[in-house]
Amino acid sequence: MDLISLYPTWYEPMVGSGWVVALIATFHVLASHTSVGAALLFAYLSHKAYREDREDLLDFIKKYGLFLLVFTYVAGSITGPGIWYSTTVASPNGIGALIHSFVWKWATEWVFFVIEVVGVYMIVYLVGRVDKKTHMKISVIFGMASLATMVIIVGILSFMMLPGKEAWFEEGGYLNGFYGTNTFIQLGMRMAFMFTMTAVVGGIVVAGIKDPAFKKEMARKLGWLGIISTLIGAAMFQWYLTSVPSQALLVMENRLPDYFVPSIMAVLAGTLAYFIITMLRPQVLVQGFAGAMTVIILVAGLWPEETARESMRKPYVAGQYVYSNQVIARDVPGMDIQSQLPTIEKVGILKAHPFTPEHLREVNDGNMIQTGEFIAMTYCSNCHSPSETGIRPLHRYFPDNITQERMEKYVKGVLTTGNIAYMPKMPMIDSEVKALSAYLLLNNQGGSEAVKVAIQEEVATRDRALAEKQASDKVAALSLPQEVK
Amino acid sequence: MDAQQIAQVTEMMYALRNPAGIPTYPIIFIGLGVLTFALHILFVQLMLGTSAIAIFGAFNNNSYWRRLGSAMLEISKVSVSVAIVVGVAPLLFVQVIYDPHWYTSNVLSAFWVIAFIVILILAYWAMYYFYFVNSKNKDKTVQPKARWSILLSIALMLVVGFIMHSLTSAMLHPEQWKEWFVPNGVADYSGSKLHAYNLWRFAFFISMAIPVTGAMLVTYRRFKSVREDADHAYLNWASEVGKKWIKVGSVISAVLYVAWMMTLPETAGNFATSFWGIAGGVAVIAFALWAQIRLQGEAKLCSYMALPMALVIGLVVAISREMLRYGIINDTFHYDFMDYKIVMDWYSTGLFFLTFAIVGGSVLSYFLTIAWKTGQTVGVYTPSPLVNKMGTIAIWIVALWLVQFFVVGFYIWAK
Numbered sequence: 069m070d071l072i073s074l075y076p077t078w079y080e081p082m083v084g085s086g087w088v089v090a091l092i093a094t095f096h097v098l099a100s101h102t103s104v105g106a107a108l109l110f111a112y113l114s115h116k117a118y119r120e121d122r123e124d125l126l127d128f129i130k131k132y133g134l135f136l137l138v139f140t141y142v143a144g145s146i147t148g149p150g151i152w153y154s155t156t157v158a159s160p161n162g163i164g165a166l167i168h169s170f171v172w173k174w175a176t177e178w179v180f181f182v183i184e185v186v187g188v189y190m191i192v193y194l195v196g197r198v199d200k201k202t203h204m205k206i207s208v209i210f211g212m213a214s215l216a217t218m219v220i221i222v223g224i225l226s227f228m229m230l231p232g233k234e235a236w237f238e239e240g241g242y243l244n245g246f247y248g249t250n251t252f253i254q255l256g257m258r259m260a261f262m263f264t265m266t267a268v269v270g271g272i273v274v275a276g277i278k279d280p281a282f283k284k285e286m287a288r289k290l291g292w293l294g295i296i297s298t299l300i301g302a303a304m305f306q307w308y309l310t311s312v313p314s315q316a317l318l319v320m321e322n323r324l325p326d327y328f329v330p331s332i333m334a335v336l337a338g339t340l341a342y343f344i345i346t347m348l349r350p351q352v353l354v355q356g357f358a359g360a361m362t363v364i365i366l367v368a369g370l371w372p373e374e375t376a377r378e379s380m381r382k383p384y385v386a387g388q389y390v391y392s393n394q395v396i397a398r399d400v401p402g403m404d405i406q407s408q409l410p411t412i413e414k415v416g417i418l419k420a421h422p423f424t425p426e427h428l429r430e431v432n433d434g435n436m437i438q439t440g441e442f443i444a445m446t447y448c449s450n451c452h453s454p455s456e457t458g459i460r461p462l463h464r465y466f467p468d469n470i471t472q473e474r475m476e477k478y479v480k481g482v483l484t485t486g487n488i489a490y491m492p493k494m495p496m497i498d499s500e501v502k503a504l505s506a507y508l509l510l511n512n513q514g515g516s517e518a519v520k521v522a523i524q525e526e527v528a529t530r531d532r533a534l535a536e537k538q539a540s541d542k543v544a545a546l547s548l549p550q551e552v553k
Numbered sequence: 554m555d556a557q558q559i560a561q562v563t564e565m566m567y568a569l570r571n572p573a574g575i576p577t578y579p580i581i582f583i584g585l586g587v588l589t590f591a592l593h594i595l596f597v598q599l600m601l602g603t604s605a606i607a608i609f610g611a612f613n614n615n616s617y618w619r620r621l622g623s624a625m626l627e628i629s630k631v632s633v634s635v636a637i638v639v640g641v642a643p644l645l646f647v648q649v650i651y652d653p654h655w656y657t658s659n660v661l662s663a664f665w666v667i668a669f670i671v672i673l674i675l676a677y678w679a680m681y682y683f684y685f686v687n688s689k690n691k692d693k694t695v696q697p698k699a700r701w702s703i704l705l706s707i708a709l710m711l712v713v714g715f716i717m718h719s720l721t722s723a724m725l726h727p728e729q730w731k732e733w734f735v736p737n738g739v740a741d742y743s744g745s746k747l748h749a750y751n752l753w754r755f756a757f758f759i760s761m762a763i764p765v766t767g768a769m770l771v772t773y774r775r776f777k778s779v780r781e782d783a784d785h786a787y788l789n790w791a792s793e794v795g796k797k798w799i800k801v802g803s804v805i806s807a808v809l810y811v812a813w814m815m816t817l818p819e820t821a822g823n824f825a826t827s828f829w830g831i832a833g834g835v836a837v838i839a840f841a842l843w844a845q846i847r848l849q850g851e852a853k854l855c856s857y858m859a860l861p862m863a864l865v866i867g868l869v870v871a872i873s874r875e876m877l878r879y880g881i882i883n884d885t886f887h888y889d890f891m892d893y894k895i896v897m898d899w900y901s902t903g904l905f906f907l908t909f910a911i912v913g914g915s916v917l918s919y920f921l922t923i924a925w926k927t928g929q930t931v932g933v934y935t936p937s938p939l940v941n942k943m944g945t946i947a948i949w950i951v952a953l954w955l956v957q958f959f960v961v962g963f964y965i966w967a968k
Contacts, residue, residue: 071564071565071568072568073568073569073570073571073572074569075569075656075657075660076657076660076661076730076734076742077660077742078660078663078742078743078744079742079743080663080664085663088667092667092670138678138681141634142634142674142677142678142681143674145634145637145638146637146670146673146674146677147670147674148641149637149640149641149644150670152644152648153659153666153667153669153670154666154667154670156648156655156656156659156660156666157659157660157663157666157667157744158663160652160656160659160660161571163648164571164573164648164652164656165571165573167571167645167648167649167652168571168573168574168575168576168649168652169573169576170901171575171576171582171645171646171649172576172577172898172901172902172904172905173901173905174645175585175642175645175905175909176901176904176905176908176909178638178641178642178645179905179908179909179912179913180912181638181641182638182639182913182917183912183913183916183917183920184638185634185635185638186635186917186920186921186924187920189631189634190920190923190924194923194924194927196933197927197930197933197934198923198927198933198934198935198936199933199934199935199936201941202923202934202935202936202941202944205941205944205945205947205948206920206923206944208948209916209919209920209944209947209948209951212948212951212952212955213916213951215955216951216954216955216958219955219958220958232965232966233965233966240896241898241900242576242898242900242901243900243961243965244965246962246965247961247962247965247966248966249966251962251966252962252966396572400573403572403573403574403896404572404574404894404896405572405573406572422565422568422569423565423730423731423734423735425731425734425735425738425740427738428740438739438740441740442740445740445742449742523739527737527738527739530738531738
């Protein structure tokens, strides 16, 4: 049999599986980037506290550290593997490609995670329990270990967009896949923005400082950190755009929502204004203000940025060889990977999919909508929700009066040939084109409710036919002995 | 199941394998997976047991129980962090070797996989809430506030434990995957059901929290007893509770282990009576015997050995668990992880082991020495020159690691 590595599809009708991943990832980015930036800030402050023999700085570290422990380390350490979990269920071959190429990189990062987790408890709970020099040493190790987690993960994130070097496709090898122009530029950009987040979230702790002079000092320190890192980050973002494939820029220009660029610009400008205000008038820095700013960065800055990064990779989800619909789309001789498209072209998606139920392996009039739905779930649902809501719903892409014939022409002429630059090529045999078109048409006209009813009818008809066949078999079995007699 | 059906399942599992292969010998991933699972489950059990003591202390008027509950809460919240971070490793390795099984079981229960993340965060926050509400009160013998929060925390922790148990169980039933995906002939894309479980197996792993936490109490007494301000009467009482928990808990766990073995699926064949099937149960009951023999009187050294002993026993159970999985998936369904395609990558393999041994070893030795000494010191701890030197060496090692990352990276980039 010609089976390929496709798993069952998980479909979340409210927001779509893609957005579930994006939600968790966005939250994790806020938590993790803030933590890494704060760890480096703590190393600096602890060193200063040791040199200048200052208790107030250590007290600030303790408060900020405790805040991070509860809000970013708890949530961050859970949403980290949470990204694995969510991508596992939404994009198993995407995460599988990363895991199988970079397992040791993740394992190496894990060593630094363990150091980080032990370290954060130590820098928080050992303030006042160990001498300042020891605290400084722990903080320096903690800061560098946190940075190590960042530099490792950025290489893997870059691979999602494209392998470090083109040579990876021919030669394979972890180093070729990991290191590249995009890796280093993205690292610089993320490091800059992580300090921005550290400065913003740190404002929540600075707001609680009672001593006005110390509050002013810390507000200025975080303000400068925030302004410089935001400006560098914005410049790095422009540079980053030069390191992505031209396909990604095309997607960015054509497919990203209109609010993307203004939203990012507004957040950058707002962030700079926030830092300037809090530096000039530290008394306005209250927890509500800093907390609101954190939420704004999360919703209006990180969310569009993360969803853009996700969209820009299309039609791929990892390494420019795994399609967003999980199909392996090109040969990678360096890793002895073969494209799965020829197999699908030969036998069709239904026969190539290991989880296609027996009664749906061939399209017929009695299973048209079920097979159509199965194909839509496999090929489309990762990027287009078949429901009314969710991620880029399918029904928005077709006019209300579209006919079966027109739909088939579209599916065959555009989807099976891969004629849309940012969409995968989706091979189908003719009967599958017909089934998918029938499903899309029904979904377009009557929505998911009509699809549900149609499937119920198909199943009832099938069950009826099965019952009739069983009954006639039984009659035949009963009549056989009489004939023998 | 007939041979043809089994052949179809085998073919499906092999088709699902990731075509990128793996960067070193598969047995290494299994070994690391077993080792890190043993560590992970130890901290899970520690977290559950110490949380249970925190609850018992909160609802008990005895001042010793109240103090113990408060002390164990500190251990519980650190244990959750360690359990999560250590748990990342077996989660990574299972995806490498058993990706067809893990990914399928996850997708088929996707709703619960996502719920796992949310519930675990809530459980952890509930624990922290209980901690913060009560941490400012220096008198640890008064009745704690917000007792509902620690109850909620442990209840949610058990829910996430059950989700994980179910996902792991579903991996062992590849013969049912299609039926679960297409119940009664209609595809179910919702991932809203947990498909497999064995309550005896779940109860066994949870019950191991009793002897593991007993080991913690014995260690707690030994560790705190060297402090100048030690309350020996209280600590000895805690240690006696611990000894009892090891002995009674091991017996309870052994019984549940037997029940688990008796309820294995048919596809497990004769695993229950095989060497590893028996070894897991024997190891658990051996913990009680060890405690009876070695934890007499002061037991200065053996008190510190109680937790390492618990880890060794957990390791034997982890090996049994892995052998059971191998037995079902390989012997019955003919999927052998040992024949996974290898695309050898010596650099990343070597870098991990060097980082693990040198960076992890040097930093954690320094960190744990500091934590240990500070815990035994009243007032501010100032390390000896030797410990200070350990810190300096650790800093240099991590710094050198970062330098090699960029040197190698820039070299590859420029090449």
